[in-house]
Amino acid sequence: MDFKEATMKNRAIVYPLVALAVLALSALACGFSASTANIKEAVLAKGYDNGEAVDPTTVFAPSDLTIHLVVKVANAPDDTTVKAVWQIGQGEGYDPGIVDETTLTLDSGQDSIDFTLANDQLWPVGKYKVDLYLDDKLDRTLEYEVQ
Numbered sequence: 001m002d003f004k005e006a007t008m009k010n011r012a013i014v015y016p017l018v019a020l021a022v023l024a025l026s027a028l029a030c031g032f033s034a035s036t037a038n039i040k041e042a043v044l045a046k047g048y049d050n051g052e053a054v055d056p057t058t059v060f061a062p063s064d065l066t067i068h069l070v071v072k073v074a075n076a077p078d079d080t081t082v083k084a085v086w087q088i089g090q091g092e093g094y095d096p097g098i099v100d101e102t103t104l105t106l107d108s109g110q111d112s113i114d115f116t117l118a119n120d121q122l123w124p125v126g127k128y129k130v131d132l133y134l135d136d137k138l139d140r141t142l143e144y145e146v147q
Helices: 003-029
Strands: 038-049 052-056 066-074 081-091 097-105 112-118 126-134 137-146
Touching (some): 038 137, 052 066, 081 112, 097 112
Antiparallel strands (some): 038 066, 081 097
């Protein structure tokens, strides 16, 4: 292989690599970001203390006026949102539907969230669920009962 052939071969390799590097830098300059945030754990409970669920359960009494959903998040950059959509399902004397919806935005370093669903009267007996969203994408559904 002579000098001219070697130079042409090197250009055939280098130019595509340079083009890929330019594309990658352009994407970064345009604000491209891929969040690595994920929900490590989501637990329904009767209480909350210092980032932890107290009395975890999926069965509540009608007199448990406040229900907690404790969510642990990992690798969440600032402005990561977590949303809880509380719904009532089957039960006697009421229509199924959304009971409450709350969206929270995480601060830097925050890894624990306590969503609460409160009622000033007894909860109707029946089946409930809460849909949990991470950055507007459904991550999981937790089912629970009041009995």
